[in-house]
Amino acid sequence: MAALFTLTAALYVAAAALYLDFLGRGRERSAGAGAALLGLGAALHFAFLLAEGLRGASPVGADIQQALSVASWLVALGLLATTRGKPRLRVLGAFVTPVTLLLFLGAGFRRGVAVVGEEMRSALLPVHVAANVLGLVAFALAFGVAVAYLVQERQLRRKQLGALFQRLPPLDVLDALSFRLVATGFPMFTLGVVTGTVWAVQRDPSAPAIDATQTVGLLAWATFAMVLLLRVVVGFRGRRAAFGTALGFLGACAVLVGYVVRKDGGS
Amino acid sequence: MPGLFVVGVSHRSSPVALRERLAVPSSELAAHVRGLAGRSGLSEAVLLSTCNRVELYGVAPDDASEQRARTAFGARVEGHELSPHLYERGGPDAVRHVFRVASSLDSMVVGEPQILGQVKEAYAAALEAGTVGGLLERCFGRAFAVAKRVRSETGIAAGNVSVSSVATDLARQIFGDLSGRRVLLIGAGKMGESAARHLRAQGAQLFVLNRSMERAIQLAAACDGEPRGLHELPAELALADIAIASTSSDRFVVTTELMKQVVKQRKYRQLFLIDIAVPRNVDPRVGEMENVFVYDVDDLQKVAQQNLAQRRREAEAAEALVEQEMREFEAWRRSLDLKPLLVGLRKHVHGILAAELERTLPRLGADASRDRAALEKMLEAATSKLLHQPFVELKRAGEQGDEVLPAAVQRLFPLAAPAPAAAPSGAGAPAVEAEHDEEHALPLGKPAG
Incomplete structure (x- = not known):
């Protein structure tokens, strides 16, 4: 199992390095090899997930690391699907693959500590976890796109129009893609927040107000809500929308870090 | 030759x-x-x-x-x-x-x-x-x-290495597909007109603004655009994606005050302002505004120079x-020079073997004439096998410009003086056929059987 994990991580590292090489030096072969290694990594990752499931280490949805692992796998698949047949978007691998890698490594951090206790589990838990995972995947992709937007916009404003500028996709394409991804992830994330709240109340109606981790989660949700609301109502787009998207994803990541380092897995 | x-x-x-x-x-x-x-x-x-x-x-x-x-x-x-x-x-x-x-x-x-x-x-x-x-x-x-x-x-x-194509290239880097994008051409400068034509060719919609409506109509007709009066600039800027300023005005035509009103109406959509006029028509401070990118003629020329370098x-x-x-290509052409030699050598060897076969066949009795076809096949194969290595070496010598080996072959075998292996004159088709026929006769590949 450890070998599968290490091999998958190594493939993700290699894919990220190749995509970054393509971003920096523009070698087409690096982009192709990066996509191939990412695909191979995702295949091994799937084998790893299957092996974990067969081993029955923890029930579905009860383990934050398992959720992280699934999320990182879906981010890899999401990237491959988004860039398939679109050569101008391949460079996004340089921004998204490192996120995949970090999520996957996070899944291997202090494994088995943060499992939700049996007495805490309910039918809502898998819904809560699945919705949050899907939301996180869309936000991770949106984050990569938003960072690419910020890099491209900075170059255009500073009039640095070198090879890197030529390789990155047009600003409008990045802006529209980021919006679509946030709009896709937000309903999922909202469902995750709502089911999480209901689950917490069901578990202990007399429990005190939300803790620090949950507060950060709500702030991340509010950030994405603002990004979408301002975009639709005021036409808020471009750099500010990209900052908002990046900030919202970092908030969501902070929640994950909180759950991973806590001993109770958020229960 | x-x-x-x-x-x-x-x-x-x-x-x-x-x-x-x-x-x-x-x-x-x-x-x-x-x-x-x-x-x-x-x-x-x-x-x-x-x-x-x-x-x-x-x-x-x-x-x-x-x-x-x-x-x-x-x-x-x-x-x-x-x-x-x-x-x-x-x-x-x-x-x-x-x-x-x-x-x-x-x-x-x-x-x-x-x-x-x-x-x-x-x-x-x-x-x-x-x-x-x-x-x-x-x-x-x-x-x-x-x-x-x-x-x-x-x-x-x-x-790109011309100012107008660099401007188009930048527009594509901001908007991607330019079809349906609104482009304003403000003024009637030559370079502005050229940039506008480039953008129009990419499928953008063109609106020509001029102080003189008559000139706007003329230019719009020439560039396949729609004419507008210069007083419509604020309203048109609110709708535009790209604006090319190319007037002879000695004051800013696109000011920060104007753009502050316009940006809100635009709902912060990206605007690419190309200022090709000298003196400049767009206040450079406009470029500090959210989602507005301003490039003047120096910026565009710098990009063109960088691309050229x-x-x-x-x-x-x-x-x-x-x-x-x-x-x-030269190696291939030199191999053409060798073809007469290779053809001659093959004819020579094949001729000797064929003559020997003819002399021997009558002595082998009636059964031998039944096997004649098989014997001739064997003769062909023997010629190919015998000449395979010499041909490979001769071909290599030809590619390397080595004239010693072909001269040695000429000296060792009494071959007829080679006729020039000219690529034949006239239409291409017969020339190609002749060349291919010769090539098929030469056992330059692996020997058969």
Whole structure:
């Protein structure tokens, strides 16, 4: 199992390095090899997930690391699907693959500590976890796109129009893609927040107000809500929308870090 | 041995006043090249005529034909006027030249894409005229392949090098697909008009704003746009994606105050402002506003210069590629010189074996004549096997320009003096057939059986 994990991580590292090489030096072969290694990594990752499931280490949805692992796998698949047949978007691998890698490594951090206790589990838990995972995947992709937007916009404003500028996709394409991804992830994330709240109340109606981790989660949700609301109502787009998207994803990541380092897995 | 040569004038060697007198309209290329080849006695000929060069590529069976071709090429200009500007190249230098021309390494703007199309057009005209044979067919075929390699394997064509195309390129980097985008042309400057035409060609909608409505209508008609009065600028800016400022005003036409109103109405959509006017028409502080990008003529020229410098750097890699391809072509051409020797050697060996078979067969009785077909097959196989290694070595020697081995073979075997293996004159098809037939007769591959 450890070998599968290490091999998958190594493939993700290699894919990220190749995509970054393509971003920096523009070698087409690096982009192709990066996509191939990412695909191979995702295949091994799937084998790893299957092996974990067969081993029955923890029930579905009860383990934050398992959720992280699934999320990182879906981010890899999401990237491959988004860039398939679109050569101008391949460079996004340089921004998204490192996120995949970090999520996957996070899944291997202090494994088995943060499992939700049996007495805490309910039918809502898998819904809560699945919705949050899907939301996180869309936000991770949106984050990569938003960072690419910020890099491209900075170059255009500073009039640095070198090879890197030529390789990155047009600003409008990045802006529209980021919006679509946030709009896709937000309903999922909202469902995750709502089911999480209901689950917490069901578990202990007399429990005190939300803790620090949950507060950060709500702030991340509010950030994405603002990004979408301002975009639709005021036409808020471009750099500010990209900052908002990046900030919202970092908030969501902070929640994950909180759950991973806590001993109770958020229960 | 027939010689491949090129004779011509280009933007590097001659003024346009001379080139225009030698130029041939594309509709007359086929007739002209047929006449040139006929008068000079060339085996093959291709005539290339563009605004930057007029060149005749030919294959001459002897020096006299080459001399006649040179005279016929410059017939419309006095000799003393032409000779200081005329260049001639032969053999490998001519091959290198056509590869460089097709790859746009010899163009005024290195990496420009039009030249390849023009070379293809010249070749098509020569095909139509029936003046392409084996050598030019192979040479131009390789030139097109080299040009393709140069474009795909080097960055020679990357980045635009004119102000108006750089502006279009930047617009594409901001908006992606430009079809349906609203472009404003403010004023009637020449460079602005050129940039607007580029954007219109990409499918953008064009609106021409001018202080004089009459001028706006004229310009809009010329650029396939819609006219607007200059008083409509705030409303049009609120809707536009790209605006090209090119007025003769000595004050800012697009001010920060105007843009503050416009940005809100635009709901922060991206706006690309191209200020091609001198003095500038757009307040540079506008470029600090959210989602507004301002580029003036200096910015665009800087990008064009950077792209040009980048192309020149890439040209070094392209030259190396051309050199490699030229060597390969020369190796192939030298192998043509050997063909008579190889054919003669095979005939010689096969002849001896066949004669021995004829002498032996009557002594073998009645059964032998039944097996004659099998014995002849065996004879063919024996000839091929026997000559396989010598042919491989001779071919290698030919590619490397080694003349010692072919001379030794000539000395060891009483072969007839080889006839020149010219790429045949006339139309391409018969020439190619003849060449292929010969190749099939030579056991240059693995020996059979």
